[in-house]
Amino acid sequence: MILNVTDLTIARGGIPVLEDLTFSLAQGQVLVLRGPNGSGKTTLLRTIAGLQPPVSGRVEVQPESLVYAGHADGIKATLTVAENLNFWAQVFGNADISHALAAFELGAFADRPAGALSAGQKRRLGLARLLVTGRVVWVLDEPTVSLDAHAVAMFAMAVRTHVAGGGVALIATHIDLGLDEARVLDVGYYRARALAVDDFDGAFL
Numbered sequence: 001m002i003l004n005v006t007d008l009t010i011a012r013g014g015i016p017v018l019e020d021l022t023f024s025l026a027q028g029q030v031l032v033l034r035g036p037n038g039s040g041k042t043t044l045l046r047t048i049a050g051l052q053p054p055v056s057g058r059v060e061v062q063p064e065s066l067v068y069a070g071h072a073d074g075i076k077a078t079l080t081v082a083e084n085l086n087f088w089a090q091v092f093g094n095a096d097i098s099h100a101l102a103a104f105e106l107g108a109f110a111d112r113p114a115g116a117l118s119a120g121q122k123r124r125l126g127l128a129r130l131l132v133t134g135r136v137v138w139v140l141d142e143p144t145v146s147l148d149a150h151a152v153a154m155f156a157m158a159v160r161t162h163v164a165g166g167g168v169a170l171i172a173t174h175i176d177l178g179l180d181e182a183r184v185l186d187v188g189y190y191r192a193r194a195l196a197v198d199d200f201d202g203a204f205l
């Protein structure tokens with residue numbers, strides 16, 4: 001297994017949101033996380049990415065194998081599209097950005113400052129970043145925000161190619177990505193119970 005999550009309980013702002021969550025991802029697998037707004041998907045992804053500690057339970061993954069893409073694009077507005085990708089490629093020790101430009105149809109914008117892209121084009125650039133990291137485990141929070149149907153298809157193809165090469169992807173999304181091979185986990189089943197206060201006085205001590 002590349003990623004193991006065992007008996008995980010997580011909290012946000014000190015309040016438990018999900019409890020006793022267990023799942024694994026093996027090479028070549030995609031897991032889509034579903035659940036209503038506020039159910040804890042972002043909190044789970046942040047915990048798996050090591051950005052916050054769990055309340056209890058375990059996350060087993062090689063930290064240097066993982067790349068996390070949250071709600072922010074992580075784009076530098078004054079750098080061109082190509083400069084942004086080259087920057088990230090260098091950070092991760094890779095040289096070639098051409099496949100990333102091609103996969104998200106960014107070639108025509110390569111020399112344009114990223115700040116002058118549309119919202120969907122910026123999102124495509126943010127996702128193209130994944131391809132220059134060379135990382136095995138993609139942890140993605142709402143990756144398709146702002147994307148049109150064609151760009152969603154580009155993203156789905158990038159995920160398919162990634163897992164076909166032995167990668168794994170964990171994706172929180174509200175939309176249908178068209179990835180029939182993906183497993184789906186509804187985090188709503190793991191919602192943390194409200195804290196029981198059976199000792200009223202004790203609750204104030």
Ligand SMILES: Nc1ncnc2c1ncn2[C@@H]1O[C@H](COP(=O)(O)OP(=O)(O)OP(=O)(O)O)[C@@H](O)[C@H]1O
Binds near residue numbers: 012013017037041044
């Ligand atoms: N900075 C914060 N401080 C305290 N509580 C927070 C904070 N951010 C989120 N929460 C709360 O934590 C809970 C889980 O939020 P989370 O962002 O993980 O949900 P989500 O499933 O990703 O939601 P969405 O589908 O809206 O993105 C929610 O009840 C939310 O109100």
